[in-house]
Amino acid sequence: MTKAVFKLALIANLLVALGFGPGLAATLDVDDVPAPAWSPVPFARPADFAAYMAQRHAWPREKIDALLVDYKANAQVIRLMEPPAQSFKRSWQSYRKRFIEPKRVAAGVNFWQENQDALDRASKRFGVPAYVIVGIIGVETIYGRNTGSFQVLDALATLSFDYPRRAAYFSKELEHFLLWTEEQGIDPKTIRGSFAGAIGLPQFMPGSIRRHAVDFDGDGSIDLGASKADAIGSVASFLKRHGWQSQSKQKTRVHLQLKPQQEASEEARKKILEAGWQPRLQKRDIEKAGLGFPKESKDRSDPQKKEKPKQQTREKSDQKDAAGAHAWAVFELPNADAQSTWIATDHNFWVITRYNQSPFYAMAVLELGEAVRDERRRQLAKPSEAATSAEVKTKNIATKTQSAESKAVGQAIPKDTKIKSADGKHDD
Numbered sequence: 001m002t003k004a005v006f007k008l009a010l011i012a013n014l015l016v017a018l019g020f021g022p023g024l025a026a027t028l029d030v031d032d033v034p035a036p037a038w039s040p041v042p043f044a045r046p047a048d049f050a051a052y053m054a055q056r057h058a059w060p061r062e063k064i065d066a067l068l069v070d071y072k073a074n075a076q077v078i079r080l081m082e083p084p085a086q087s088f089k090r091s092w093q094s095y096r097k098r099f100i101e102p103k104r105v106a107a108g109v110n111f112w113q114e115n116q117d118a119l120d121r122a123s124k125r126f127g128v129p130a131y132v133i134v135g136i137i138g139v140e141t142i143y144g145r146n147t148g149s150f151q152v153l154d155a156l157a158t159l160s161f162d163y164p165r166r167a168a169y170f171s172k173e174l175e176h177f178l179l180w181t182e183e184q185g186i187d188p189k190t191i192r193g194s195f196a197g198a199i200g201l202p203q204f205m206p207g208s209i210r211r212h213a214v215d216f217d218g219d220g221s222i223d224l225g226a227s228k229a230d231a232i233g234s235v236a237s238f239l240k241r242h243g244w245q246s247q248s249k250q251k252t253r254v255h256l257q258l259k260p261q262q263e264a265s266e267e268a269r270k271k272i273l274e275a276g277w278q279p280r281l282q283k284r285d286i287e288k289a290g291l292g293f294p295k296e297s298k299d300r301s302d303p304q305k306k307e308k309p310k311q312q313t314r315e316k317s318d319q320k321d322a323a324g325a326h327a328w329a330v331f332e333l334p335n336a337d338a339q340s341t342w343i344a345t346d347h348n349f350w351v352i353t354r355y356n357q358s359p360f361y362a363m364a365v366l367e368l369g370e371a372v373r374d375e376r377r378r379q380l381a382k383p384s385e386a387a388t389s390a391e392v393k394t395k396n397i398a399t400k401t402q403s404a405e406s407k408a409v410g411q412a413i414p415k416d417t418k419i420k421s422a423d424g425k426h427d428d
Protein backbone atom coordinates (compact mmCIF):
# COMPACT_ATOMS: atom_id res chain seq x y z
CA MET A 1 0.00 0.00 0.00
CA THR A 2 1.38 3.42 -0.83
CA LYS A 3 1.69 5.96 1.94
CA ALA A 4 -1.12 8.01 0.46
CA VAL A 5 -3.46 5.06 0.20
CA PHE A 6 -2.60 3.93 3.69
CA LYS A 7 -3.55 7.36 4.97
CA LEU A 8 -6.85 7.10 3.15
CA ALA A 9 -7.53 3.76 4.72
CA LEU A 10 -6.84 5.22 8.14
CA ILE A 11 -9.22 8.09 7.54
CA ALA A 12 -11.91 5.73 6.26
CA ASN A 13 -11.48 3.46 9.28
CA LEU A 14 -11.61 6.40 11.62
CA LEU A 15 -14.82 7.62 10.04
CA VAL A 16 -16.34 4.19 10.42
CA ALA A 17 -15.23 4.02 14.03
CA LEU A 18 -16.84 7.38 14.71
CA GLY A 19 -20.04 6.27 13.08
CA PHE A 20 -19.82 8.77 10.22
CA GLY A 21 -18.69 6.42 7.56
CA PRO A 22 -20.26 3.44 5.89
CA GLY A 23 -22.00 0.87 8.01
CA LEU A 24 -23.97 3.22 10.18
CA ALA A 25 -26.18 0.62 11.78
CA ALA A 26 -29.02 2.91 12.79
CA THR A 27 -30.03 3.52 9.20
CA LEU A 28 -30.15 -0.11 8.27
CA ASP A 29 -32.68 -1.94 10.35
CA VAL A 30 -35.64 -3.43 8.58
CA ASP A 31 -37.55 -4.26 11.68
CA ASP A 32 -41.08 -5.40 11.13
CA VAL A 33 -41.43 -7.07 14.50
CA PRO A 34 -42.35 -4.07 16.65
CA ALA A 35 -39.66 -3.02 19.09
CA PRO A 36 -40.66 -3.05 22.74
CA ALA A 37 -42.59 0.03 23.78
CA TRP A 38 -40.16 0.66 26.57
CA SER A 39 -36.87 -1.03 26.96
CA PRO A 40 -34.67 0.03 29.87
CA VAL A 41 -31.53 -1.40 28.30
CA PRO A 42 -28.91 -2.22 29.15
CA PHE A 43 -30.16 -4.32 32.02
CA ALA A 44 -27.84 -4.21 34.98
CA ARG A 45 -28.78 -7.64 36.27
CA PRO A 46 -30.83 -10.66 35.21
CA ALA A 47 -33.42 -9.55 37.77
CA ASP A 48 -34.00 -6.30 35.85
CA PHE A 49 -34.49 -8.26 32.67
CA ALA A 50 -36.92 -10.58 34.46
CA ALA A 51 -38.88 -7.54 35.61
CA TYR A 52 -38.94 -6.23 32.06
CA MET A 53 -40.16 -9.56 30.64
CA ALA A 54 -42.85 -9.66 33.31
CA GLN A 55 -44.09 -6.19 32.49
CA ARG A 56 -43.71 -6.28 28.73
CA HIS A 57 -44.69 -9.85 27.95
CA ALA A 58 -46.45 -10.94 31.12
CA TRP A 59 -43.84 -13.62 31.70
CA PRO A 60 -44.13 -14.96 35.25
CA ARG A 61 -41.07 -13.95 37.26
CA GLU A 62 -40.42 -17.51 38.32
CA LYS A 63 -40.25 -18.62 34.69
CA ILE A 64 -37.41 -16.28 33.81
CA ASP A 65 -35.79 -16.69 37.22
CA ALA A 66 -35.67 -20.43 36.62
CA LEU A 67 -33.86 -19.88 33.31
CA LEU A 68 -31.31 -17.43 34.69
CA VAL A 69 -30.86 -18.67 38.25
CA ASP A 70 -27.50 -20.25 37.42
CA TYR A 71 -26.41 -17.39 35.23
CA LYS A 72 -22.72 -16.63 35.29
CA ALA A 73 -20.89 -14.55 32.70
CA ASN A 74 -19.18 -16.72 30.11
CA ALA A 75 -15.62 -15.38 29.89
CA GLN A 76 -14.98 -17.09 26.58
CA VAL A 77 -17.93 -15.31 24.97
CA ILE A 78 -16.61 -11.94 26.16
CA ARG A 79 -13.10 -12.73 25.00
CA LEU A 80 -14.33 -13.68 21.53
CA MET A 81 -16.27 -10.43 21.22
CA GLU A 82 -13.20 -8.30 21.78
CA PRO A 83 -11.83 -6.52 18.72
CA PRO A 84 -8.51 -7.72 17.26
CA ALA A 85 -5.31 -6.19 18.57
CA GLN A 86 -4.38 -2.72 17.32
CA SER A 87 -1.39 -4.17 15.53
CA PHE A 88 -3.59 -6.51 13.46
CA LYS A 89 -3.44 -5.56 9.79
CA ARG A 90 -6.57 -6.46 7.90
CA SER A 91 -6.06 -8.17 4.58
CA TRP A 92 -8.73 -9.00 2.06
CA GLN A 93 -6.42 -11.50 0.36
CA SER A 94 -5.86 -13.41 3.62
CA TYR A 95 -9.56 -13.30 4.46
CA ARG A 96 -10.43 -14.55 0.97
CA LYS A 97 -8.12 -17.55 1.29
CA ARG A 98 -9.97 -18.74 4.37
CA PHE A 99 -13.24 -19.06 2.45
CA ILE A 100 -12.43 -19.68 -1.19
CA GLU A 101 -10.52 -22.92 -0.89
CA PRO A 102 -10.99 -26.40 -2.42
CA LYS A 103 -12.66 -28.13 0.54
CA ARG A 104 -15.31 -25.47 1.00
CA VAL A 105 -15.91 -25.31 -2.75
CA ALA A 106 -16.32 -29.11 -2.95
CA ALA A 107 -18.72 -29.04 0.00
CA GLY A 108 -20.65 -26.31 -1.81
CA VAL A 109 -20.95 -28.39 -4.97
CA ASN A 110 -22.35 -31.29 -2.93
CA PHE A 111 -24.73 -28.97 -1.08
CA TRP A 112 -25.98 -27.54 -4.38
CA GLN A 113 -26.43 -31.02 -5.80
CA GLU A 114 -28.35 -32.29 -2.78
CA ASN A 115 -30.56 -29.21 -2.48
CA GLN A 116 -31.10 -28.26 -6.07
CA ASP A 117 -34.87 -28.30 -5.75
CA ALA A 118 -34.94 -25.94 -2.76
CA LEU A 119 -32.37 -23.65 -4.39
CA ASP A 120 -34.40 -23.50 -7.61
CA ARG A 121 -37.60 -22.76 -5.71
CA ALA A 122 -35.94 -20.09 -3.59
CA SER A 123 -34.42 -18.40 -6.65
CA LYS A 124 -37.77 -18.40 -8.36
CA ARG A 125 -39.79 -17.20 -5.39
CA PHE A 126 -37.43 -14.56 -4.01
CA GLY A 127 -35.42 -13.68 -7.12
CA VAL A 128 -32.08 -14.33 -5.45
CA PRO A 129 -29.63 -16.39 -7.52
CA ALA A 130 -28.71 -19.82 -6.14
CA TYR A 131 -24.98 -19.03 -6.10
CA VAL A 132 -25.52 -16.15 -3.68
CA ILE A 133 -27.49 -18.37 -1.27
CA VAL A 134 -24.83 -21.08 -1.60
CA GLY A 135 -22.12 -18.47 -0.97
CA ILE A 136 -23.75 -17.26 2.25
CA ILE A 137 -24.37 -20.68 3.78
CA GLY A 138 -20.85 -21.76 2.85
CA VAL A 139 -19.18 -18.73 4.39
CA GLU A 140 -21.35 -18.93 7.49
CA THR A 141 -21.07 -22.58 8.48
CA ILE A 142 -19.46 -24.64 5.66
CA TYR A 143 -22.94 -25.90 4.84
CA GLY A 144 -23.90 -26.77 8.37
CA ARG A 145 -20.61 -28.27 9.57
CA ASN A 146 -19.84 -25.46 11.95
CA THR A 147 -23.00 -24.01 13.44
CA GLY A 148 -21.50 -23.29 16.87
CA SER A 149 -21.48 -25.13 20.17
CA PHE A 150 -22.28 -22.34 22.62
CA GLN A 151 -25.50 -22.43 24.57
CA VAL A 152 -27.36 -19.53 22.97
CA LEU A 153 -29.14 -18.59 26.22
CA ASP A 154 -25.82 -18.38 28.03
CA ALA A 155 -24.13 -16.40 25.23
CA LEU A 156 -26.95 -13.86 24.90
CA ALA A 157 -27.30 -13.46 28.66
CA THR A 158 -23.56 -12.83 28.98
CA LEU A 159 -23.61 -10.21 26.24
CA SER A 160 -26.72 -8.60 27.75
CA PHE A 161 -25.54 -8.37 31.36
CA ASP A 162 -21.75 -8.40 31.18
CA TYR A 163 -20.78 -6.77 27.93
CA PRO A 164 -21.96 -3.15 28.22
CA ARG A 165 -20.64 -2.06 24.82
CA ARG A 166 -23.23 -4.17 22.99
CA ALA A 167 -25.73 -4.83 25.77
CA ALA A 168 -28.54 -2.81 24.18
CA TYR A 169 -28.39 -4.90 21.01
CA PHE A 170 -27.95 -8.27 22.68
CA SER A 171 -30.63 -7.82 25.30
CA LYS A 172 -33.11 -7.30 22.45
CA GLU A 173 -31.81 -10.51 20.90
CA LEU A 174 -32.20 -12.28 24.25
CA GLU A 175 -35.78 -11.07 24.36
CA HIS A 176 -36.38 -12.29 20.79
CA PHE A 177 -34.73 -15.59 21.64
CA LEU A 178 -36.97 -16.27 24.63
CA LEU A 179 -40.11 -15.23 22.75
CA TRP A 180 -39.14 -17.41 19.78
CA THR A 181 -38.46 -20.49 21.91
CA GLU A 182 -41.79 -19.97 23.65
CA GLU A 183 -43.62 -19.57 20.33
CA GLN A 184 -41.99 -22.76 19.06
CA GLY A 185 -42.36 -24.72 22.27
CA ILE A 186 -38.59 -25.23 22.52
CA ASP A 187 -36.59 -25.46 25.76
CA PRO A 188 -34.26 -22.39 25.48
CA LYS A 189 -31.43 -24.29 27.15
CA THR A 190 -31.24 -26.82 24.33
CA ILE A 191 -30.39 -24.37 21.54
CA ARG A 192 -26.75 -24.16 20.47
CA GLY A 193 -25.13 -21.56 18.27
CA SER A 194 -22.24 -19.15 17.89
CA PHE A 195 -20.67 -17.19 20.74
CA ALA A 196 -22.84 -14.28 19.60
CA GLY A 197 -26.05 -16.33 19.65
CA ALA A 198 -26.36 -16.93 15.89
CA ILE A 199 -28.30 -20.06 15.03
CA GLY A 200 -28.34 -22.79 12.39
CA LEU A 201 -26.92 -23.23 8.89
CA PRO A 202 -27.43 -19.57 7.98
CA GLN A 203 -26.44 -18.27 11.47
CA PHE A 204 -29.52 -16.12 11.98
CA MET A 205 -29.80 -14.05 15.11
CA PRO A 206 -33.07 -14.73 16.98
CA GLY A 207 -34.58 -11.42 15.85
CA SER A 208 -33.84 -12.31 12.24
CA ILE A 209 -35.41 -15.73 12.70
CA ARG A 210 -38.61 -14.10 13.91
CA ARG A 211 -38.56 -11.48 11.15
CA HIS A 212 -37.26 -13.28 8.09
CA ALA A 213 -37.06 -17.05 8.44
CA VAL A 214 -39.49 -19.22 6.46
CA ASP A 215 -40.71 -22.81 6.51
CA PHE A 216 -39.48 -23.83 3.08
CA ASP A 217 -39.91 -27.60 3.23
CA GLY A 218 -43.54 -27.31 4.22
CA ASP A 219 -43.37 -29.40 7.40
CA GLY A 220 -45.07 -26.69 9.41
CA SER A 221 -42.07 -25.50 11.43
CA ILE A 222 -38.94 -23.46 10.84
CA ASP A 223 -35.77 -25.35 11.64
CA LEU A 224 -32.59 -23.60 10.54
CA GLY A 225 -30.44 -26.24 12.21
CA ALA A 226 -31.81 -29.39 10.61
CA SER A 227 -33.72 -28.35 7.49
CA LYS A 228 -31.49 -27.28 4.62
CA ALA A 229 -34.57 -26.17 2.69
CA ASP A 230 -35.65 -23.89 5.56
CA ALA A 231 -32.11 -22.44 5.68
CA ILE A 232 -32.06 -21.85 1.91
CA GLY A 233 -35.52 -20.26 1.84
CA SER A 234 -34.72 -18.11 4.87
CA VAL A 235 -31.49 -16.71 3.38
CA ALA A 236 -33.33 -15.83 0.17
CA SER A 237 -36.20 -14.34 2.18
CA PHE A 238 -33.78 -12.22 4.20
CA LEU A 239 -32.12 -10.80 1.08
CA LYS A 240 -35.44 -10.19 -0.66
CA ARG A 241 -36.81 -8.38 2.39
CA HIS A 242 -33.73 -6.18 2.41
CA GLY A 243 -34.34 -5.11 -1.17
CA TRP A 244 -32.60 -7.61 -3.46
CA GLN A 245 -33.17 -6.51 -7.04
CA SER A 246 -33.67 -9.60 -9.18
CA GLN A 247 -34.06 -7.66 -12.40
CA SER A 248 -30.83 -5.71 -12.06
CA LYS A 249 -28.49 -6.03 -15.03
CA GLN A 250 -25.72 -4.25 -13.23
CA LYS A 251 -22.74 -6.28 -12.10
CA THR A 252 -22.73 -6.89 -8.36
CA ARG A 253 -19.14 -5.73 -8.19
CA VAL A 254 -16.26 -4.94 -10.47
CA HIS A 255 -12.56 -4.59 -9.70
CA LEU A 256 -11.14 -1.14 -10.24
CA GLN A 257 -7.65 -0.26 -11.36
CA LEU A 258 -5.90 2.36 -9.26
CA LYS A 259 -3.99 4.65 -11.58
CA PRO A 260 -0.89 5.64 -9.64
CA GLN A 261 0.03 8.48 -12.00
CA GLN A 262 -3.00 10.41 -10.79
CA GLU A 263 -1.81 11.34 -7.31
CA ALA A 264 -3.87 14.51 -7.52
CA SER A 265 -6.95 12.27 -7.30
CA GLU A 266 -6.32 11.35 -3.69
CA GLU A 267 -8.74 13.96 -2.40
CA ALA A 268 -11.35 12.76 -4.90
CA ARG A 269 -10.91 9.15 -3.75
CA LYS A 270 -11.38 10.22 -0.16
CA LYS A 271 -14.67 11.87 -1.12
CA ILE A 272 -15.72 8.75 -2.98
CA LEU A 273 -15.15 6.55 0.06
CA GLU A 274 -17.10 9.00 2.18
CA ALA A 275 -20.10 8.57 -0.13
CA GLY A 276 -20.88 5.39 1.82
CA TRP A 277 -21.91 1.84 1.07
CA GLN A 278 -25.06 2.53 -0.90
CA PRO A 279 -24.45 3.11 -4.60
CA ARG A 280 -24.62 6.84 -5.25
CA LEU A 281 -21.61 7.47 -7.47
CA GLN A 282 -21.43 7.79 -11.23
CA LYS A 283 -18.81 5.99 -13.24
CA ARG A 284 -17.29 9.22 -14.53
CA ASP A 285 -16.73 10.56 -11.01
CA ILE A 286 -15.05 7.32 -9.98
CA GLU A 287 -12.80 7.50 -13.04
CA LYS A 288 -11.94 11.10 -12.30
CA ALA A 289 -10.62 9.91 -8.95
CA GLY A 290 -8.05 7.73 -10.72
CA LEU A 291 -9.98 4.47 -10.48
CA GLY A 292 -10.43 2.70 -13.79
CA PHE A 293 -13.28 0.35 -14.67
CA PRO A 294 -12.37 -2.89 -16.43
CA LYS A 295 -12.94 -3.14 -20.14
CA GLU A 296 -16.18 -5.08 -20.66
CA SER A 297 -14.61 -7.81 -22.77
CA LYS A 298 -11.89 -8.55 -20.24
CA ASP A 299 -14.02 -8.70 -17.13
CA ARG A 300 -13.76 -12.17 -15.60
CA SER A 301 -16.48 -11.70 -13.01
CA ASP A 302 -19.38 -11.44 -15.42
CA PRO A 303 -21.78 -14.21 -14.42
CA GLN A 304 -23.98 -13.68 -17.48
CA LYS A 305 -21.32 -14.70 -19.95
CA LYS A 306 -21.22 -18.37 -19.08
CA GLU A 307 -24.78 -18.54 -17.89
CA LYS A 308 -26.51 -17.44 -21.05
CA PRO A 309 -24.17 -17.47 -24.01
CA LYS A 310 -26.97 -16.69 -26.46
CA GLN A 311 -27.78 -13.44 -24.71
CA GLN A 312 -24.18 -12.44 -24.32
CA THR A 313 -24.09 -9.86 -27.05
CA ARG A 314 -27.28 -8.16 -26.02
CA GLU A 315 -26.43 -8.04 -22.31
CA LYS A 316 -22.95 -6.86 -23.00
CA SER A 317 -24.27 -3.92 -24.94
CA ASP A 318 -26.89 -3.26 -22.23
CA GLN A 319 -24.17 -3.06 -19.64
CA LYS A 320 -22.06 -0.87 -21.79
CA ASP A 321 -24.95 1.46 -22.52
CA ALA A 322 -26.02 1.55 -18.92
CA ALA A 323 -22.54 1.90 -17.43
CA GLY A 324 -22.88 5.65 -17.26
CA ALA A 325 -26.37 5.46 -15.81
CA HIS A 326 -25.70 2.90 -13.06
CA ALA A 327 -24.85 4.11 -9.61
CA TRP A 328 -21.94 2.55 -7.74
CA ALA A 329 -20.38 2.50 -4.32
CA VAL A 330 -16.63 2.17 -3.99
CA PHE A 331 -14.68 0.20 -1.39
CA GLU A 332 -10.99 0.07 -0.65
CA LEU A 333 -10.21 -3.41 0.69
CA PRO A 334 -6.87 -3.29 2.52
CA ASN A 335 -4.31 -6.04 1.95
CA ALA A 336 -2.08 -5.48 4.98
CA ASP A 337 1.17 -4.05 3.59
CA ALA A 338 0.36 -4.83 -0.02
CA GLN A 339 -1.64 -2.60 -2.33
CA SER A 340 -5.33 -2.38 -1.59
CA THR A 341 -8.03 -4.00 -3.73
CA TRP A 342 -10.51 -1.43 -5.04
CA ILE A 343 -14.01 -2.43 -6.06
CA ALA A 344 -17.15 -0.73 -7.34
CA THR A 345 -20.37 -2.31 -6.10
CA ASP A 346 -24.08 -2.19 -6.85
CA HIS A 347 -27.27 -2.21 -4.79
CA ASN A 348 -27.31 -6.00 -4.39
CA PHE A 349 -23.81 -5.92 -2.90
CA TRP A 350 -25.15 -3.50 -0.30
CA VAL A 351 -28.03 -5.92 0.36
CA ILE A 352 -25.53 -8.70 1.14
CA THR A 353 -23.89 -6.39 3.68
CA ARG A 354 -27.24 -6.30 5.53
CA TYR A 355 -26.55 -9.94 6.36
CA ASN A 356 -23.20 -9.06 7.81
CA GLN A 357 -21.98 -5.50 7.75
CA SER A 358 -18.66 -6.09 6.09
CA PRO A 359 -17.48 -5.60 2.50
CA PHE A 360 -14.97 -8.42 3.10
CA TYR A 361 -17.90 -10.68 3.96
CA ALA A 362 -19.97 -9.71 0.91
CA MET A 363 -16.96 -10.26 -1.36
CA ALA A 364 -16.29 -13.69 0.15
CA VAL A 365 -19.95 -14.66 -0.33
CA LEU A 366 -19.87 -13.69 -4.01
CA GLU A 367 -16.51 -15.27 -4.74
CA LEU A 368 -17.30 -18.53 -2.93
CA GLY A 369 -20.72 -18.73 -4.61
CA GLU A 370 -19.15 -18.12 -8.02
CA ALA A 371 -16.39 -20.67 -7.39
CA VAL A 372 -18.98 -23.31 -6.40
CA ARG A 373 -21.15 -22.48 -9.40
CA ASP A 374 -18.22 -22.70 -11.81
CA GLU A 375 -16.91 -25.95 -10.30
CA ARG A 376 -20.38 -27.47 -10.48
CA ARG A 377 -20.68 -26.50 -14.14
CA ARG A 378 -17.29 -28.00 -14.85
CA GLN A 379 -18.34 -31.27 -13.24
CA LEU A 380 -21.65 -31.34 -15.07
CA ALA A 381 -19.82 -30.80 -18.33
CA LYS A 382 -17.52 -33.77 -17.65
CA PRO A 383 -19.63 -36.26 -15.72
CA SER A 384 -17.14 -39.15 -15.54
CA GLU A 385 -14.21 -37.05 -14.38
CA ALA A 386 -16.47 -35.21 -11.97
CA ALA A 387 -17.65 -38.41 -10.31
CA THR A 388 -14.09 -39.49 -9.57
CA SER A 389 -13.06 -36.04 -8.40
CA ALA A 390 -16.15 -35.72 -6.17
CA GLU A 391 -15.46 -39.10 -4.56
CA VAL A 392 -11.90 -38.13 -3.74
CA LYS A 393 -12.96 -34.75 -2.39
CA THR A 394 -15.76 -36.19 -0.28
CA LYS A 395 -13.30 -38.65 1.23
CA ASN A 396 -10.85 -35.87 2.02
CA ILE A 397 -13.55 -33.76 3.59
CA ALA A 398 -14.81 -36.61 5.75
CA THR A 399 -11.33 -37.17 7.15
CA LYS A 400 -10.45 -33.54 7.64
CA THR A 401 -13.80 -32.43 8.97
CA GLN A 402 -13.42 -34.65 11.99
CA SER A 403 -10.19 -33.05 13.04
CA ALA A 404 -11.55 -29.60 12.21
CA GLU A 405 -14.60 -30.18 14.37
CA SER A 406 -12.55 -31.29 17.31
CA LYS A 407 -10.74 -27.95 17.17
CA ALA A 408 -13.79 -25.90 16.32
CA VAL A 409 -14.81 -24.58 19.71
CA GLY A 410 -13.54 -21.08 20.23
CA GLN A 411 -11.33 -21.22 17.20
CA ALA A 412 -13.15 -21.59 13.94
CA ILE A 413 -16.51 -20.29 15.12
CA PRO A 414 -15.69 -16.65 15.78
CA LYS A 415 -14.29 -16.04 12.35
CA ASP A 416 -17.38 -17.35 10.63
CA THR A 417 -19.92 -15.64 12.77
CA LYS A 418 -21.61 -12.41 12.03
CA ILE A 419 -23.87 -10.11 13.91
CA LYS A 420 -26.72 -8.51 12.03
CA SER A 421 -26.32 -5.08 13.57
CA ALA A 422 -22.59 -5.01 14.03
CA ASP A 423 -21.08 -1.63 14.71
CA GLY A 424 -18.01 -2.02 12.62
CA LYS A 425 -16.08 -4.42 14.80
CA HIS A 426 -16.98 -7.28 12.52
CA ASP A 427 -16.04 -5.44 9.41
CA ASP A 428 -13.17 -7.72 8.66
Ligand SMILES: [Ca+2]
Pocket residue numbers: 214215216217218219220221222223227230
Ligand atom coordinates in the same frame (compact mmCIF):
# COMPACT_ATOMS: atom_id res chain seq x y z
CA1 LIG B 1 -39.61 -26.56 7.86
